[in-house]
Amino acid sequence: MPKPNKYILILLTTITAYVLVEYYRPKPIDWKPTYQNDDKIPFGTQALYELMPGIMKQSSIPTTRLPIYNFLTETQLSTPSNYVFICHDFEAGATDLKKLLPYVQRGNNVFISTYDLPDTLGKVLGFKADLQDPTKADSTLRQNFVNPGLRKAAGYNFVHDDGRNYLVIKKPERITILGRNARREPVFIRVQYGKGQFFIHNLPIAFTNYYVLDKKTSDYSFKALSYLPALPTYWDEYQKQGRFDEDQQSIFRYIRSQPALNWAYYLVIFGLVLYAIFAGKRTQRIIPVVEPPTNTSLDFVKTVGRMYFHQGDHDNMARKKIQFFLADLRERYALNTNLLDKEFIETLAQKSGVSLDEASELVRLLRSAQKSISLSEFDLLTLNKAIEKFKLSEPGFS
Structure with missing residues (x-):
């Protein structure tokens, strides 16, 4: 029986050890803000989404993965109802606003917590989302509610957000300020539009798992959402996850469904195996590259x-x-x-x-x-x- 190639054994042992170490080692905390309702990471919104039925007094909160236009056109909605958006950027084109504005005007409510809002929506409602220069950041800036019954004596500090952005009021006669930062700048407003209301909030990180589960800030999101009437509520995930669900977004699933790509996939795997077997054998001594000494003081x-x-x-x-x-x-x-x-x-x-x-x-x-x-x-x-x-x-x- 031929003796096994020691280099192949070393390669296989190394790969196996690496896979085991990667599989069993503790995964680092993912601090990326996704605002997705199925994310347990600090800046996902799973905690709030699971608590929403109790807040809105309904058995469950339906989610939508459709654009605003399609959702309001193709879905049979309860009347009246609430439509909730919590995302980093609120993207709504002209066709979306043509459906969203009449939806509110008929007596429904829209709650939007985001950093960036389209100017077209701001012009209609009478405000502007002011995005400040990052050099004006102040991580100690606190937020609070205007309503004395909701105010917290020490205010709310969201340390992972510098709080430099605020809302500029253009039409004060139709806007009620619900929250301000420590500089007295509006950060949470209510806009009466027809028979319904828009609630505009510019600090979506306040609704993430980290702050909903933190004792110091856990009540903030519930107080903000308490302005919504207890009506059937729809939760938007299109702004964060797109139109298709996880299975439909899988690249591997698409590759396996296409004959040409499927054959290409098997050829790549087969080629990698052949390379490991035949090219893994050393043919000559490797000459090491000696790098000149570098000055690492500045680094x-x-x-x-x-x-x-x-x-x-x-x-x-x-x-x-x-x-x-x-x-x-x-x-x-x-x-x-x-x-x-x-x-x-x-x-x-x-x-x-x-x-x-x-x-x-x-x-x-x-x-x-x-x-x-x-x-x-x-x-x-x-x-x-x-x-x-x-x-x-x-x-x-x-």
């Missing part, structure tokens, strides 16, 4: 910086940023950075060549940061922007 600094930023240690990172910047000033201009006074500002402006106003503003930010007890993400971004601007203004600064 190390960037990695440490990202680690601080992703851990949310903005205060520590901001203070180190100030220390390194002042050290650069001492080394380059022989300045005494112990006292950031008027004399220091004038000397810095003269030696660096920047304007006195720019030097004054930079020093003001540095003094303010040093005196602060705790620095937020917004403070870190503002300080970094000012330092980078100074470096660009001063010729030769590195």
Whole structure:
């Protein structure tokens, strides 16, 4: 009996070990926001969807995987009823709005929680979804309800969302503000349209598993949905999962259904097996490639910086940023950075060549940061922007 090829045995053992390790190792948490009602990940909506029948006082909540136009045209709906959308982007074309607006006008209700809304809908209802620059992010910004009976004394903080976006009211006579952020900007409104109502909310992450199951924010979604009357309610999944169900979306299922693609699939598998058998045998010694040594100092600094930023240690990172910047000033201009006074500002402006106003503003930010007890993400971004601007203004600064 011929002796088995040791390289094939090593290959098979390695593949088997890899498969077993991958199968049994704990899967990392998926933080991707899907808003899907069948996702148990932090930013899915399975928890809320399973609790919805109790909220709306009905045995079950039907889901729809049809576009708005098709659903309102082809489905026999209860009258009146509620239509709920919780998604990242609400996409509704002209044909969809031609059906959605009359649906509400007849006395039905639509609840939409999303970041991005079409301008066409906003123009009709009298508001605009204001999407702010990401540099204005503030992860500490709190939300709250206007109704005293629903308000929470400390407000609601959704730390995975910076809360910088808000709704701009264009027609206040037909709009009721139901929720605001800490800057008094509207984030949840009710728009009376005909006999029905639109409820527009711009923080869909508040309805995900993470916040519905967190004691600090668990009641927020239920309070927001309590504005909907207890009527037959339909839950949209088309905006998140598309029109077809999981089986219909399977690429493998489509490949097996097509004769040409099916043969191509078997040929690929057969070719891979032949390659593993015949090409796996070593024919000559591999000459290793010796890479020249690289300077990894900059990569190390960037990695440490990202680690601080992703851990949310903005205060520590901001203070180190100030220390390194002042050290650069001492080394380059022989300045005494112990006292950031008027004399220091004038000397810095003269030696660096920047304007006195720019030097004054930079020093003001540095003094303010040093005196602060705790620095937020917004403070870190503002300080970094000012330092980078100074470096660009001063010729030769590195």
